[in-house]
Amino acid sequence: MSIAKNAHVGSSFKVTKAGGKLRALTRKLIQAAFVAWASFTLAFAILYWLPGDPVSIMLGPDAHLNPAELAKLRAQYGFDRPILIQYFDALWRAVQLDFGKSLVTGKSVTESIVTAAPVTAGLAAISLIIAILFGVLFAVMSLDLPGFPRTGFVVSKIPAVLVAIPTFVVGLLLLQIFAFTLRWAPATGSNTWSTMVLPAITLAIPGAGILGQVLAKSLSRAYGEPFVRTLRARGYSEFRILRHAMRQAALPAFTMAGLIIGGTIASAVVTETVFSRQGIGRLMQMGVTNKDINLVCGLIVFSALVYVIINLLVDLLYPILDPRVRS
Template identity: 45%
Template sequence: MSRYVLRRLAQAVGVLWAAYTLSFFILVLLPGDPVSATAGAGLDSAPVDPARLEALRAEYGFDQPVPVQYAEHLGRALTGDLGDSVATGHPVTEMILDALPQTLLLTLSALALAVVFGGGLALAATYSSRRGVRQFLLSLPPLGVSVPTFWIGLMLVQFFSFRNAWFPAFGNDGLRGLILPAITLAVPTGAQIALVLAKSLSTTLDEPYIETARAKGAGRVHVHLRHALRNASLPALTVAGLLVGALMANAVVVETVFSRNGLGRVTQAAVSAQDIPVVQGVVVYGALVFVVVNLLVDLVYPVLDPRIVLAGPATPGAPRTVTA
């Protein structure tokens, strides 16, 4: 068990390093000058003193060769220092930590709703003995996946806020202000979970041990929930862990739609100002949340299926199972 955990931790560190490296070189090599954009160069305002621009570039290290910038920034990042914002001068870590709780609350709430909605839909679809009901329920997940997230948010605001005033349309107004953004994020995620779980349940229900359980007199509910769901949930659990990254990315859009204070607003302002340290910091923290959640998912596998061998996965990140 300890070797498995250490290996997964090493893989998590590798993912974080790759996310940091790729984001650094992509952002640094993009056209544009964050110092000039922040100082107002190129706008209709008064021209900025070139000497002041050079001093600012030297202060933030933008006058150094790219490999030197990377080495210096990586060394500071290893100590938890992601630099200072070019636009505000505030520490990037402090800015992100101030905004992160609201985004994490939204993301985890949406993930919980997605698991409940997606799992319930898959169970209802595979449990129903009526073909028409089953086909209707199975047609809902593809629809949920195809609908754009921002459109769902706009429709929810239009109906539940502007037309009926049941929930606030904007801001971080406690639980009431969290419901609509969480549902907006949960719909496409829950649809993907429902697709995977319904397919897995349908396959599992045809396994010989399910027929054996039925032959011993087990009821449909008992077979469905006790025998089939436990084994069929592994692929859905994997998908749920992988979707955390997509949830973090979509949270930026949803927070913009609902004017919530979180990483979405920080990212939007940083992108507009070409604030490279802040954008990179958001990427790194998003990758950190992603690897932590997926590590927890991997550790849950043996609980759901004791046949999983922790000694050596056949492929990186995929626990190996033995034949029962």
């Protein structure tokens, strides 16, 4: 009887646990949908209230149209309708992932995003790898490990400096030194691997600073745990102790890496403009400059979805990496 009762309790616990995971996932998906809607609405409102007429900006300063022709063009693009009608029409199309055509290029916004996304994704992946490598290096060297005396104080200040330097300043400095002076890498372009080196380093520098700060604090806490003294008493090498401490300290840095990936698109606006790369950031810059409502709203929704999907994946992977969260 007790065995059957225990089995029943165990199955009930599993059902309850599965139901809790499903509710948590549903809540995350609702939050993701809300973030995408709020981002779209805010972008639409800001672009609508910015000074300037989208049709006039699209035609350029050299166009000479009489008021009747201008009104006809505005009606053709739907800008003569009330703002709420424009908003709900654009929102309904956005739900179907149809953002219309760009006012500047005349191409489908969805197709433009699909074409530009791989360029930015490749840049983001390489920059994240560089940021992780340097972040780990800064964190380890800030520990004042045996054999490296008094390096920690100096190295621990570097991540804060990297975070404080504006991205466009880093990009311009790298261009001046490595592209124009030393000629080690091309200054512009997005077709070859060599054109990705300087932009990737530019994007990686603030990320390396943030990861270095987070990982250094986590490692410092981990080295204060009793297990480090126990491992040293057993004669473990410093490398093996560091490996055990890094495993415990890496979880906060893992979460921060997800946030860095989500924020890469915002940084890519500056980086891809400086290095003339044809990615998501360059599309965003072109859309805002020309008050291209369709293009900007499509890019905002895309950026919001990327951000929430990455953070959702981080939330789902966190219990796998940390058994304490599962329990």
